[in-house]
Amino acid sequence: MEPTNLRLFNKKVKLNKKYLRTFLTKLEKNPPKKLDKSAVEIEKQVWQETECLSCANCCKKMTPTFSPADIKRIATHFKMTPVEFKDKWLVFDKKAKDWQNKKQPCQFLDMQTNMCSIYEIRPADCSGFPHLIKRNMINYIHVHKQNIEYCPATYKMVEKMQLFLRPSL
Numbered sequence: 001m002e003p004t005n006l007r008l009f010n011k012k013v014k015l016n017k018k019y020l021r022t023f024l025t026k027l028e029k030n031p032p033k034k035l036d037k038s039a040v041e042i043e044k045q046v047w048q049e050t051e052c053l054s055c056a057n058c059c060k061k062m063t064p065t066f067s068p069a070d071i072k073r074i075a076t077h078f079k080m081t082p083v084e085f086k087d088k089w090l091v092f093d094k095k096a097k098d099w100q101n102k103k104q105p106c107q108f109l110d111m112q113t114n115m116c117s118i119y120e121i122r123p124a125d126c127s128g129f130p131h132l133i134k135r136n137m138i139n140y141i142h143v144h145k146q147n148i149e150y151c152p153a154t155y156k157m158v159e160k161m162q163l164f165l166r167p168s169l
């Protein structure tokens with residue numbers, strides 16, 4: 001498995017994101033019957049080719065959402081109250097109605113190693129990211145449309161779906 005080259009990834013995104021997003025829109029409008037089953041197989045291939053530790057682009061460029069349970073758990077770890085924790089690191093996004101990081105990269109990312117310094121107690125959103133497959137994929141395609149720009153695993157997933165499913169659209 002090759003380490004992720006983010007410079008190369010950003011170039012590919014610039015060139016192809018419009019095309020791949022158009023494909024995803026077509027998929028939303030006309031989902032093939034085999035979509036959910038194919039996605040499971042394609043996801044396996046993606047993780048055989050993707051190494052997150054050489055990437056960490058999600059932690060550098062995006063923010064997770066912090067649920068009340070996440071905030072309580074992580075604040076307790078730092079011997080802080082949830083209010084102190086939010087004041088120090090989070091901001092409430094009125095549109096999305098959730099708590100997010102004030103800054104990127106994430107304050108809990110170790111920039112030397114690309115590792116999460118609170119891995120065991122990280123937000124649930126981080127442990128599920130990049131949410132490549134869902135039981136009903138079609139309701140989740142809009143998330144891939146957003147993440148394709150930041151996450152090489154999502155990009156690969158959509159690229160492979162495009163190769164595999166385009167003939168049936």
Ligand code: SF4
Pocket residue numbers: 058059063064106107108109110115116117118119122123126
């Ligand atoms: S909490 Fe950890 S996994 Fe989540 S964004 Fe921050 S560094 Fe990344």
Ligand code: SF4
Pocket residue numbers: 050051052053055056057058059129130150151152153154
């Ligand atoms: S989930 Fe995506 S953006 Fe995050 S480290 Fe893995 S490949 Fe990179």
